[in-house]
Amino acid sequence: MFANDLDRLAALHSNGKLSDEEFQRAKARVLDGQDPAPATAAAAAVNGLRRSRSDRWIGGVCGGLARVTGLEAWGWRLLFVLGLFLSGCSLLAYALLWIFVPNE
Incomplete structure (x- = not known):
């Protein structure tokens, strides 16, 4: 698996598609087993989602989302209230967020 990745990186480097610095960084990522895709702002926001302890009425989900x-x-x-009246699925979404999102 690593050999294929390194061969592809070497081919890109020899074709001039990767600079020396980019090649070294990509090679280090492959050898260290790191994910080459950078973390996006959305992924960081989702990973940082916590239920609020201070701004809460029921479970703190809305305070955490805020x-x-x-x-x-x-x-x-x-x-959430509008979604409850329109389709009812927001109750399920709120319950799942309440269960799976940890407290801050």
């Missing part, structure tokens, strides 16, 4: 997204907690609460 901190991550920038939308006020009352806006999230309104969206």
Whole structure:
């Protein structure tokens, strides 16, 4: 597996598609077993999602979402209530977030 990746990197480097510095960094990632894809802002936000201990009415889900997204907690609460009246799926979403998102 590593040999194939290193061969492809070497081919890219020899064709001039990768600079010496890029080749060394990519080679180090392959050899260290790191994921070559950089973390995106969305992935960082999801990984940083925590239920709020201070801004909570029921479970702190809306307060946690407010901190991550920038939308006020009352806006999230309104969206969940509207979703409850429109389709009811927001109750399931809130319950799943309450169960699976850890406290801060």
